[in-house]
Amino acid sequence: MSSLQHVNPRVRGIRASPHSALQSLAAHITQEITQMAQKSFREVIDVSSGDSHQAGMKPISFVRQVLAACLHPQLLRDRSLPLDVRLRAQSLLDVCEGGSAGSYTDSSGMPHVRQSIAEFITRRDTEIPSYTKDVFISAGSQRALMVLLKLLASGEGETWTGVLTPLPCPHTLPMLLDDAGVTLAPYRLIEERGWAVDLDELQRALTAARRHCEPRAIYISNPGNPTGHVQDKKSIEEVIQFAAAERLFLLVDEVYQDSVYGQDTQFISYKKVLFEMGKEFSETVELVSFHSLSSACVGECGLRAGFMEAVNMDPGVMHYVDTMLCTDISTPVMGQLALDLMVNPPKLGDPSYDTYKQEILLTQTTLSQNAQRAWRVLNGLPGMSCQPAMGGVYLYPSLDLPPEIIEQAKMSEVEADVLYCERLLQEEGVLVGAGCQHGAATVRHHLRLCVLVPPDTLEEVLARLGSFHLRLTDRFPRSDTVVLKVGSGEPQGSWRKVPEGPQQKGE
Amino acid sequence: MSSLQHVNPRVRGIRASPHSALQSLAAHITQEITQMAQKSFREVIDVSSGDSHQAGMKPISFVRQVLAACLHPQLLRDRSLPLDVRLRAQSLLDVCEGGSAGSYTDSSGMPHVRQSIAEFITRRDTEIPSYTKDVFISAGSQRALMVLLKLLASGEGETWTGVLTPLPCPHTLPMLLDDAGVTLAPYRLIEERGWAVDLDELQRALTAARRHCEPRAIYISNPGNPTGHVQDKKSIEEVIQFAAAERLFLLVDEVYQDSVYGQDTQFISYKKVLFEMGKEFSETVELVSFHSLSSACVGECGLRAGFMEAVNMDPGVMHYVDTMLCTDISTPVMGQLALDLMVNPPKLGDPSYDTYKQEILLTQTTLSQNAQRAWRVLNGLPGMSCQPAMGGVYLYPSLDLPPEIIEQAKMSEVEADVLYCERLLQEEGVLVGAGCQHGAATVRHHLRLCVLVPPDTLEEVLARLGSFHLRLTDRFPRSDTVVLKVGSGEPQGSWRKVPEGPQQKGE
Structure with a gap:
């Protein structure tokens, strides 16, 4: 070289x-x-x-206190830390191998944390069930996306895998697509309509893409990075119908799900909409949703952890997700524990609740x-x-x-x-x-x-x-x-x- | 899919x-x-x-105490922690973006930590200089190796990149080679001689490999994983001469450099030997050495950090190392800070020194x-x-x-x-x-x-x-x-x- x-x-x-x-x-x-x-x-x-x-934004105290006690277990006896902090730290150490945050974990993440995440998703989507086996933890949502892109990559020339990609898209996405060996097949978001996703444009983009590659997936960022657009239910339904009709794999970046503030606007997950569209869709459309510890409210970018939930993915394919994550050995334990705290924060009545809420x-x-x-x-x-x-x-x-x-x-x-x-x-x-x-x-x-x-x-x-x-x-x-x-x-x-x-x- | x-x-x-x-x-x-x-x-x-x-082995207290204080800075005022712990935590927070361990870092690692590593290598190799620009931090040494393998991968059929790989080799290596699209070209270690590297065998393996691929690198694990063999100076010189003569890139796994215990045996780095062989070698042979936080003495596998030092690598190629590390965004900050503590531990006279030494x-x-x-x-x-x-x-x-x-x-x-x-x-x-x-x-x-x-x-x-x-x-x-x-x-x-x-x- x-x-x-x-x-x-x-x-x-x-x-x-x-x-x-x-x-x-x-x-x-x-x-x-x-x-x-x-x-x-x-x-x-x-x-x-x-x-x-x-x-200069401040971290969530509860997250930092629990992690500090996990690293330095003498703090479990430090009464200046709230009781729920010490109890939570102890319960997290109990599920670490050898009782130490310094041990490797399963490549797909600690079973306990994956279960916490599945329970969080189930609550978020008002009882549409999420299963631990479908949740994969990785060193950031980008790492998880990379694994999916690598699985999707194949062919050459006109059979080269393409991913329908919004313009504008998250700024690291073009580089990831290049690295995975996948073609960026652009669709435009409509600036005049607050950067909405437009069905006609998707159709046009797909037709154009098919001339030079084989589009096998569509990437969506909702809430939009960098646009700030939040899709309503109807818009999400349209995208799902489009993906179903065109047999596209749905890759949905939902990392800013905790930061929707537009008037009369709320975050609705793609999975929830999918399951409300009936079995024709909920049992067929392949969807992966990404979330991250670097999200707005927790914002722990430096700890490097995220997760994805796979819906309707072939178990044989999921085996390869696992294989690919194996090459990272395991996701940083501090990040995994912080994910557990993010999806399962203090509850009303817990000593840390008021501070957390504030x-x-x-x-x-x-x-x-x-x-x-x-x-x-x-x-x-x-x-x-x-x-x-x-x-x-x-x-x-x-x-x-x-x-x-x-x-x-x-x-x-x-x-x-x-x-x-x-x-x-x-x-x-x-x-x-x-x-x-x-x-x-x-x-x-x-x-x-x-x-x-x-x-x-x-x-x-x-x-x-x-x-x-x-x-x-x-x-x-x-x-x-x-x-x-x-x-x-x-x-x-x-x-x-x-x-x-x-x-x-x-x- | x-x-x-x-x-x-x-x-x-x-x-x-x-x-x-x-x-x-x-x-x-x-x-x-x-x-x-x-x-x-x-x-x-x-x-x-x-x-x-x-x-069940215990972590190094100094490492855990400093990291806990970095995560939860109120501990900086906790007098139950040794003074050097608190000072070190403060100085590490000072070099984190925004003073927080929750921020991203440069993709190749925090400049401060890269400098600490370069100074450590310089001390280790008794003043053969190491430069910050040549040190890259990654989420474990395996990630760093993966980046190198990806850069080396090319060709197809008989021009397919091969890597001369010891048998037995570290157990994750075959999977990494597959993932990178590189051929495993085996050379045998000699069990009867305590798993030594044998020059004739290297030569035989290279000739055999050239029949079906283009060997461009040789992988060495020293101290040996899983063999426990430690190469002496002569053996390292032989490998370097072989690599120089055959224009092979040297990939040297030295993660167990802190755990050599054989009688009359010591760890000597490939870099040190290379520089003692004169300019003919020290200015031409391309070498990358890997080290890890998961090493024997610190053993923080779960924090996920490692580093590599590149010697004689083309600056243009190094640019691509950086590009590839960008796809990970950044290495976990807790791991990077722990690397700083690993390569720059308490010194004689510091309050934490005795405990650390013990x-x-x-x-x-x-x-x-x-x-x-x-x-x-x-x-x-x-x-x-x-x-x-x-x-x-x-x-x-x-x-x-x-x-x-x-x-x-x-x-x-x-x-x-x-x-x-x-x-x-x-x-x-x-x-x-x-x-x-x-x-x-x-x-x-x-x-x-x-x-x-x-x-x-x-x-x-x-x-x-x-x-x-x-x-x-x-x-x-x-x-x-x-x-x-x-x-x-x-x-x-x-x-x-x-x-x-x-x-x-x-x-």
Whole structure:
């Protein structure tokens, strides 16, 4: 492997994420600041990922206390910890091999935790049963998805496996599809309708895909990453009917199921809808749903755990899910134990209940208020337009960039939205995600912002972003009056160039 | 994916581990015991894996205390924890994003921990420098190996990538090679010489492999898993010269570097030897060395972390290592922090030093004494012969099975050593590993036993195993006098059948 030509061609084919370059730039700027470089800001704020702890949100005390006691069992006798914390830690240690959180577990996860998850799903879907054998724990939902994609991958040329993939999609998905050797077959979400899934578009996308690959699955993100859209029952039924008619495997990312805040909006699982559609569907449609410890309320991204539930999967196929998970040996035990706490939190009357409830409520309120606040501010900026989010942790505003920026981007051989993010980072120390990393290839440009951050941080981000954006607008003002169309995704006006004054050259 | 035919053929090609069936049987028996079934034993003892905590070995207090304080930072003010524990926890939290162990890290690991590792390697190899940029952290050393195998995989038919693989090899390796799409090109270790690596055999294996694939790498396990062999400097030099001459990439599993106990034996890293061989080698031979948190002394298998150091790897290739690790998002933070503690433990004079030193010493003494004790007992059993181990956590005795057992195994379509393990498990509740899972295909049968267990547990295992083995011997006594050839791997005598009495039928 002495040179690049010897690297596996499939690995070489994994598309590079434009976000890596932005992250490197952010790290570089942070280093400059520690070396006392003069900047107009004191630190880089990263709202590009859904990592709420990194942004300053607090962990759930109950989760952390129980895990600490599992790691250091002398705490089981520490009366400064609530009784339910100590009891829970003891009961979790009892189901660890050798009574230690340092032992391996079954590759598919600890039976006790898988059972807790199955019970949680059964409660969530109001008594539609979930079975332990159908639940697989992995080191994050992405790892579970990777296993499924690998099972689905086969063929070559026109028989190559394709996965119908939303545009925009979660930013790591294109890379995972490449790694698994699966074709991304795009379908567009409808921005003007708040990024809804559209049946005609699915049909069109499928027909188009069949010309060059064999679409065998459809990927759905609900609540939507990065869109914030939450599907209603009717929309989910449509997708299930489509999947059933076209014999597509349903891969449903439901990791933000605990963070739906849109008015009159609630999370309904694909599985629940499937089972309410009658046996014709509930006994045939193959569905896998993913959930994660990195979800909004618990947000333990660093512990690395997630799970999937498989519905109507052939037992022979499930055997291979197990085989693939074996190559990881086992999911981190701390993550597995935290999953148990996430799906089975303190109950009314437990000593930890009040604190737990307050912490969850604070997260949910912060998320909902931040989303509204950011939406209003972003829509108030010229050339920016943001659909209201109903769930998840992101806003995904569209950006009408001046032709000069697009021209400059072309010359520098970067995407125009990446150039925008680069400038924002350099001038204001704010790191947001560029739309092009969401499998884009649209004419419109977008940004991704995580709004699950402390309200003060959000204000600072919005102030810096607004200030940068208005400077850009001043430099390249638009030719017509700004018309704010809040909630609509229509481009607002177009840009005309203003000659740069000498004072701007040195910026 | 409604049926098996639709599963990716490569995934279907991953060989099933015979150990899974044994593990299921062990779980089944444990369940029977909880349901009050009558057994001659009270619990199943599992010495098949290198999971010392599962077997009852205690974790390192310093590691657990620091991690607990990182998870639950209120402990930073808890004066019942030693001062160095609290200071270390604070300094680790300072390098976590957002000051939380719940945040993502860089895909290749936290820069601080990578630096600690590089400093550890530099100290270990007496000032041969190691660089942070060459160290990659992953969720276990197996994950790191998987990334390398995937990079190496290419071609088809005769150009298919092959990896020279020792027989016996670590039991998960054949599965990983299958998953990566790489051919296992076997070379035999020489049992009679304590499982040494033999240069002529490497040469023979390479020539044989080149007839059906393109060998591009050689895998070495030192200290040997499962053999317990530790290579001396001369043997390592030979392998390096061979790799250099044949342009093979060196993949070196050095996870048991902290557990060498053979008389006049010490661990020498491949990297150190490489650098002492002069620039001709040290600037050209491509080497990756793996280490793990699941190593003997720390033994935190459940936290899932390991690392690799790359030497002479093309920067362009290293970029793809990074890309592949990105698909995991990041390594579990608890595991990364524990790695930092493993490579940078308390120093003389620190409050935690004495306890730490005692705990490490206890582990090392237990391991060394157990290995000797087990070796003596196993060699005392008729038809069993065990090479003395010099390092690692396993013994790997060979087993001269009676023809009747081999016949029965054939009829049941299982390997004879698996049948032996199955019977041992059923009759005595002891789970050991069957030799055939180590890529075997030899005429001899073997067992793998982990000896890093509390001494009482070991005695119980040896008593049950001895008692089972002698019953088997009585049932099928051997035709000649038993000659004990301790330290030799020669088969000892052969078996003849004795008619089974009716009393044995119901067993």
